[in-house]
Amino acid sequence: MKKEWKLLLDIFITFFKIAPVTFGGGYAMIPVIEREIVTKKQWLEEKDLTDVFALAGSVPGAVAINSATFTGYRVAGVKGALAATIGVIIPTFLIVLLLGIFYITFKDNPKVDAAFEGIRPAVVAMIAFAAYKLKGSALIDKTTITAFILSVFLLLFFQVHPMLLIIGSAFCGIILVNIRAKLGKKTPIENKEQQLDYFMGANI
Amino acid sequence: MTLWLLFKTFFLTGLLSFGGGYAIIPVIEAEVVKYGWMTTRQFTEIIAVASMSPGPIATNSAIVVGYETAGIAGAVVSAVAMVLPSLAIILIVAAFFSKVNDNRTVKSAFYMLRPIVVGLIAYAAIKFALSSHMIGSLSLHSLSLIIIFFVSLIALSKLKAHPAFVILFAGLAGIALYS
CATH class of the missing domain: 1.10.238 (Recoverin; domain 1)
Structure with a gap:
């Protein structure tokens, strides 16, 4: 004990x-x-x-x-x-x-307020860079590129809730890969850059 | 009541945080704006604070949102709620499956999850750029913000600078330019 x-x-x-x-x-x-x-x-x-x-x-x-x-x-x-x-x-x-x-x-101090005015674009850069780093392992074929463009479109113009999109995409993936398998088509589900998978959540 | 809302929000967020923190930023943003806890602009500042400290950015932002909304209790509740789903899932997976990664269904789900994760992150970047008046209208002010954006991007990608340093320097630039 x-x-x-x-x-x-x-x-x-x-x-x-x-x-x-x-x-x-x-x-x-x-x-x-x-x-x-x-x-x-x-x-x-x-x-x-x-x-x-x-x-x-x-x-x-x-x-x-x-x-x-x-x-x-x-x-x-x-x-x-x-x-x-x-x-x-x-x-x-x-x-x-x-x-x-x-x-x-x-945060209400004018100097701090000014600092955050400069920090906000840096945060945008940080996020944009995170997206850029992931694109190699995520956007691997026409289907995934279409899914990416569609998701940004749905989020920006139709205010689809991000939670819904995450759940929906997981189900879509499972259904799509299975339908393709039935049709005798292969889907590149093996992640070539396997290492990136653990790094997807890295720095996060 | 607020504590319960915080718990519910961050439990769901924790449950869905596939692909790590940056992808989950728009999820948290949608929720905090919905409950009127803060505006998108204020939330950008929370992200800055969260990325200046060690630890996962999503959990960090949840902690700061919790603190700002309901004090220390809010911070604790938010942190616990964020971690609880992963903890439960790992225990279940570890007890029943020896190797999740070899599972075909999991791989198929990730085939579509990965591009959506990139989409969510790209959306977060666009949304924050809009709320901080970087894009949308052209002025000397927005031009200076765009310059800070590109300098930060080069520092992160080419110079491999740590985000905390980039934020620090952007803050100093902000004080020099806007106060």
């Missing part, structure tokens, strides 16, 4: 220490998790880690948090998953909360 708590505490502390490193996004966390979990603690083997990042990119949510949850689960079951998740969230939660408090306190 005491040993179990010690392991859970160890998992918590390990991810607590890793969390602030996510400053570079999900990317930055991969080598750090590898060093801490595989090399130092020897909780998982190298090949298990590939599974961890693959799963973390396929389920909803941030890759950084998902990887922690799944690693924790592999090491110590459901309690391990909870310990790792809480551990990875607390540091970034506190940092962003502090920044949020700063922002709310000073």
Whole structure:
């Protein structure tokens, strides 16, 4: 019993220490998790880690948090998953909360207001760059390019709710690939840039 | 009541955040504007704050929205609501499937999800560009905003600058130009 708590505490502390490193996004966390979990603690083997990042990119949510949850689960079951998740969230939660408090306190200051006037286009650039980085692995054939254009069109001009679009597109994908398979056509569902899959949620 | 709305909103958001944070920005934006918690313009500032701290941008923005709407309790509720769906799904998947990624249905869903994720991110960029008066009308002011946009884009793509630095420098440019 005491040993179990010690392991859970160890998992918590390990991810607590890793969390602030996510400053570079999900990317930055991969080598750090590898060093801490595989090399130092020897909780998982190298090949298990590939599974961890693959799963973390396929389920909803941030890759950084998902990887922690799944690693924790592999090491110590459901309690391990909870310990790792809480551990990875607390540091970034506190940092962003502090920044949020700063922002709310000073946002009416004219200097801060001017700063945000300049920051807003930088945020737009950041988002545009995120879209650009993903286009290689996402827009791979005529169908996906059409889907991309259609989605922007629906969002901009018909105010379709983004949630609806996400759910709808997942179902469309499943139906489309199956119909094509019945017609004897192949769909390139294998992601060539597999690595990008875990990076899709990176920096996020 | 607000806490419950925050929980509901961010639970659904967490459940649907495939493809990571930038794609989920328009989802959060639609909800916060719907409930009148803030305007699109204010939300752009939240994104800036969220991307300056470590951690996932979607969860970070949820935390700041929660704090601005309902204080510390709001921040905690929003963070928990965002993470809970992923936690539950990972536990279920880990218990029943050994390899999700090899699943054909999952792969088929992602075939269409990926372009929609890019679409959502592109839409977020256009929407924020409109709300910050970057595009829509031409003036000396909008021209200066467009210049900041392109300089930031080059810094991010060519110089591989970290978003936090880009935001910092854009903020300094803002103080120099607009105060």
